[in-house]
């Protein structure tokens with residue numbers, strides 16, 4: 001019985017793998033909104049998929065772990081001390097893994113949106129200026145300096161990449177939290193929210 005179920009599961013996986021367009025593993029950045037839509041439609045999302053489950057799925061598909069954590073407390077304190085604005089979230093690419101840091105002093109819904117936005121940048125391969133080089137130079141967990149340089153780069157994403165990441169977050173939210181998305185919120189409105 002369970003063997004039968006496993007086989008059915010495998011067949012479903014193979015069928016869906018054949019349907020994949022390769023957008024998730026292609027080398028070029030995804031910025032066209034139609035491509036973002038297609039990319040999201042190829043993910044295995046249900047109404048209860050959490051951002052951690054999505055990150056695990058992307059880690060497997062991309063063959064690189066994604067680690068999500070709040071900014072280190074010392075980093076937040078230092079940003080406050082020197083009065084440096086801290087983005088809600090940042091993606092720090094390292095040789096062995098991609099790290100997403102987010103600001104924890106906001107609602108869980110907002111945190112989730114921030115994380116999905118950064119997963120959007122990762123999934124769409126929006127490598128910021130020199131990000132890959134900076135990532136290659138160091139290894140292990142990101143230290144203070146590598147988070148700082150990622151934060152400085154975060155504003156350097158092109159506008160079409162920001163919109164693509166925001167659309168990614170919006171589309172994932174619509175599929176995984178159907179009750180929340182009925183409020184008529186648009187990617188643009190969400191983007192403004194994120195910029196506040």
Ligand SMILES: [Zn+2]
Pocket residue numbers: 117121157162165
């Ligand atoms: Zn962004």
